[in-house]
Amino acid sequence: MSQELSVVGKRLTQPDGVAKATGAARYTVDIKLPGMLIGKVLRSPYPHAKIIKIDKSKAEKLPGVEAVITLEDTPKIPFASSFRDLPMAPSGALQRPDQLIFADKARCVGDGIIAVAAINESIADEALELIEVEYEKLPAVFDPEEAMKPGAPKVHDYAERNIAVHVGYPLAEGDIEKGFQEADCVVEDTFFASKQIHCQLEPEACVASFDATGKVTCWSPCQLAHPCRRELAHIFNMPEGMVRVINPFVGGSFGGRLSISAEPICIALAMKTGKPVKLEYTREEDFTVLETRTPHKYSIKMGFTKDGTLIAMQVKVVTWSGGYLGRAQLAGGITLIWGMGHYRCPNRAGEADIVYTNTTMSGAMQGYGNPAIMWGVEQVVDMAAEKLGVDPLELRLKNIKKVGEISNMGLPIESTALDECIKAGADRIGWREKRGRKKEGVMRQGVGMATMTHCSGAHPLLLEHSNAFIKFNEDGSANLIVHPGSPGTHIWGTLSQIAAEELGIRAEDIHIVTGDTDITMFDLGSHASRSTHVTGNAVLMAARQAKGQLLERAAKTLGVSPDELEVKDRQVYVKAAPEKSISVAEVVRNAIYNFKGECLNISGKCSWESKWNCPPTTAGFAEVEVDTETGEVKVVKFVVAHDCGRAINPMTVEGQAQGGIMQGIGYALTEDFVINRDTGVVESDNFTTYKIPSMLEILDTEIILVERPDPKGPFGAKGVSEPCIVTIAPAIANAIYDAVGVRVKDMPITPEKLLKALKAKSDVN
Amino acid sequence: MSRALKSFEYFEPRTVEEVVRILFMYWGEAKVLAGGVDLVPKMRKRQIQPKCLVSIQRIPGIDYIEGDGAKGLRIGALTNLRSIELSPAIQKDYELLHEAIHQIASIQVKNMGTAVGNLCVGTPASDIALPLLVLGAKLRIVGLTQERNVPIERFFIGVGQTVLQPSEIVTEVLLPSPPAATGGAFSKLVRTATDVAKVNVAVTVTVTDGICQDVKIALGSVAPTPIRANKAEEALKGKKLDQETIAEAAETAAEETKPIDDIRSTAEYRKEVTKVLVRRAIEKASKRAKA
C-alpha cells in the first residue's frame, strides 16, 4: 500500500509550539478567575487512623476563610477514581467504588480529611493549622505480602486478607501442567517492579466554578475528559450536561491524570462557597497523594523445548495497591495480558492478587503494567537462552508472533514488524561484535536487548470510542473538533496532519478546536496509546466525509463527476486535466454564500469505534558500562526500533521514544519510591529525594522507525507512545548481566544493590 | 504542605557590623540570607522558621576573589560558586576547588549559592568543605566584640552545626599558598548529576621521588561532619606511593567513617566505596603532583 503523501510522514512543527515557547500557553495552574479562592486540603499524617473528632470552628472564624468542609458537607457517593465503577468495558466488568470525597477513615498518609477555601494561600495555610483533628491511630501495613498474612490490619472492611480482588488471566489456554512437563528447559524466577512516580512537571491542580444555573465548569489536566465528566456527575449526583470539563494545556500526564484526584474536593469547595476555587497541590502533595505506577511482585515460569520453542508460560502476580484501588486493579490484570500475550505460546495461565496496603495509591503510568511485567519476562527469556546455549536474539526471533496470529488482547494481528525492529536495532548497537565479549578490567561493558508488544487502544477489553467533527472555513482552512486531551504528546499536530492529508490542504490550515466537553463530542481520551490510531481513524473518516461534500460541490462547478476529481495542496483539480481546477476556499465560500438555494457549510463527522487492536511493537537495545568497584551503571547507548506502522510525524515518534528512554533509565536505575516503614510517610516526596535522570544521564540514543503500514490504521499508523518505555529497563538488566554476570531483580538496580550482588558472586567464586 | 513562606522580619544592612548587631538582637532566631537557594526551600517546608532574615546582599565589597597561588587566596562572603568556578586564579592554582565546584551540576545553584553560605549550612555532604579541608583553609569569623580565624577542620561540629555563635558571621575564606609538588583530586558518587553526594572525597598529595611527603584526605557524607581521615594520612606519610600503600591508606580511611543509611545510600555501601574513591583520588592526585 504505497501512496504519495504530502503531509503525513513529514517532520512538521506543532500547532501549539508558539504558545508554549513564548509562555502564552495557560495550564490549569495558570488559570485565574475573578473572585477565585484558593483551596487547600488537610491530609492525614498517619497511614491508618480513625477520625474521631474534627473541630473546624477556629478555622471558620479566621478572616478570609470562606469555607471549611468535611465529609459531612459532601454527597457520600462512593466512587472509583479510575472511573471503573461505571461501565467502560464490553465485558461489563466493574470496579468496586472504595473512595469518598474525603476519607471516612485515613487509609494512607496524605488521605484527604478536610478542605478549606480562602482568599489567598497564606490564609488557607493558616486555616489548616487551626483545624483540630482527633485521630485514633491504627496499626498499619505497608507491604502487600505482610498485608495478606492472617492478623494483618484491615484496610477496607470488605477485603479479606486485604485482597481487593483476585484476577485470572482471561486468555488462558492449553494445559499448563502438561506444557511444563513437555518442556526441556524450564526457567522460573521472581521479580519486583517498582512504584515509579510520573513526575510530570505541572503539579496536580483543578479549578472549579459554578454558574447561576448550577452548572459546574472544571478545568482539569485529566486525560479522559468525557469519562471524567461522567464520573464527576455521578459523584455529585448531577446530570452530565451540567458538568463541563475543560482541559487547558497540560504539563505532562504519562497516565497520572487518568484518574481524578483534586477535582472532587475542588468542586465541593466551589459548591459550598459559590465562588471559583483553585486547588493546586504542592510537589510534596503530588508525590504523596497521586496514583503512582503500580508495583508488583511476581513469579514467571517459562518452558521451552530444546530447539527453543516456547511451549508453556505461567505468571503469578501480587499487585501492590495503596489505601484505595484507583487503577491498581486493572494494572494487576493487565500485566497478565501483556506478559503472556507477547510471545507465541500454546499453554498459558496466570493470576493476580490486588492487595490493599496503607500507602500511596497505585495506578497507571506509561505502559500500564507492560514495563513492569516485561522487566521480568525479558530477563527470563535471556536466562532460558543461556541455559539452552543460544543467542537470546535468535530465541526471540523464533517465538515472536506473526501477522494473523492472535495478539495479546485476543484479536488477529493486523501488522507487525518486530522481526525487522530486532534486526535493525541489533545492527545499530553492534550486537554481534559486542555481545559476549571477553570481560576484563574494572570497567565492564555489555549489551542486552528486550522486545515488547503493546496496543493501539484497548479494544476489545475497553470501550474504544472517538468522535471527530470537521468544518471548513471560507478561507479554505478547516476546524477540527476533537478531544484526545492535551497530554503534550503532539497529538494535535498528528491529527492535523491526518486531516490535512485527506482533505487535500496543508497541516497549518487545520485549526484544532479541543479541550471543552461542551463543544467536543465524545472521545475516550488519551490512554492505551489510542489517540493516533483510534481518534486518528475518526478524524480520517470525518475528513473523508467532508472531502466527499467538497468534491461533490466542486464537481458541479467544474462540470465533471466527483470521482474524476482529486484535491491536493488547497486545490481541487480534474485528475485527467489538472489545469481545470478550483481552490478549496472558493468551493467552501460558494457553498456558504450560496445564492442558488443550496447553502451548505461543508463538513464531516464520524463516530468511530475501533474494531481492531493493531498492536505496535518495539525492540530495545542497551549498551552499558559497569564500574565493578562501585556498582555504578552508565547507559552508554540505547537504541529503540519502533514498529509504529506509519509515523504520521517522524519527529513526534522520535521524541516519544527519546522520552521513553529517559523514563526507562530512571525506572531501571535511579527512581526509588521510599516510604518510612514506621510512619508510612513518603520520604521520596520531591525531586531532591526522588531522582529522575537529568540531561547528563542521557548519553547516546538512536531511534529507528520501522514503518510497515497497518491495514487498519489511519495511513497505516499504530499506537506510538507507551511502547517506547517498555524495553528500556529489561534491556539494561540484560546488558548488565552480559557485562558482569549478575542480575538485580528488584528495581531499581542501584549501585548499592549491584555492588552487593557482585561481591556475592565473587565470594561464591 | 505549603507553597508560601511564613512571615518574618527582614533587614538589608549595608555593613557587616550592622548584620552582627541584628544577629545579636535576635539571638538564634535570625538567619543570614546570601543566595537563599538552601534557606528558602527549607523555610517553605517549615524545616527552619526564623523570626528574622538578615540579607547580606546589599553589603558592598564582600563579593571578591583576591590573590593567587603565590600570595594565597581570599574569597568574600557574597562570592557565588559560579564566579569561583570561572576564576582564572582558582583554575590555575586551586584546581581542586574548581574541580569540586564544576561537579555541581546546576548552573542556577552555582549562580545563587555562595561558598560561605554552603559551608555555614554545615552539611557533611558539602562539596565545598572537602577541598577547603585539604587545602588548609581558614574562615574569618566576625562577631560583636571579636574577630577570629578558624581553621576549617574546627568549623564543623555536628550535622548542620558549626562553631558559629548566634551573633557571628563568616566574612571570608582564606586559602594559603599551595605547597609545591602537590596534586589534588576530588570525586563524588551521586544518584543523578543534580544530587547531593552519597560519598565525596578530596585529596591532596605532596610527592617527591615517589615518596609521599604529605597527604590530606577529606571525606564527606560518611560522618556527622566532613572529616579528615587522620589515621590514613599518618599511615601514608613518608611512605613510597605504590598500589599496596595506597590501598592500605584507603582501607584505613574507610575504617574512620561512621556512615548512615538514608534515602541516597546505605552505610554499608558508603563504607565500601570510600575505599575505592580514596584510592582513586590518591592515584589521581599523585599523577597531578608529578605533572
Next chain:
Amino acid sequence: MEKQIAKFIVNGRSYEIPIEPRMTLVEVLRDELDLTGTKYSCGVGECGSCTVLIDGKPTLSCCTLAITSKEKSILTIEGLAQGITLHPIQQAFIDYGAIQCGFCTPGMILTSKALLDENANPTREEVKEALAGNLCRCTGYVKIVDAVLAAAEAMRKGGK
C-alpha cells in the same frame, strides 16, 4: 507583615508592587504581574522550571525572595520575543520538536539564552552541562540539545 512598595524591572518595564519580604519572586511574577510563563513546579530549586534571568544569569525564582531582586533586570520568557518575532532559540525549539508538554520550556529556553550569550559556539557536552539544572520528563532531552545547537548556529549566522 505590612507590605512595602518595591520596584521591579521585568522584561524592560518598571513596576511598583506592594510586597512582603516572605514572597518569592515566582509568586510576584505569576500572581502580581500575571506573567504565568515562569512556572512553579517543585519549590525546592531542583527542577529549573522557575528559571528566570536576573542580570543575565539563570536564577531559580522559587528560591529567590522577591525583595532581593528589586531594581535588578529580570527577563522572563514573555520578554524574549520581539512582538511576534520569535527569538532564534524559541524558533529552534519549535523547529526541532524540542517542546512536548511545554512546562519545562520557558526555563530551558532562558537557561539556553544565558549559555549562548556567554558561549556562542558550545559543544553538545557544554550544552548539556549548562542545562543540567533544568529537568524535563517528556522529551528525553535529545531534541532540546539539538535545538540549542541549531539556535547557536542561527545566531552566529546573524539572527539575534
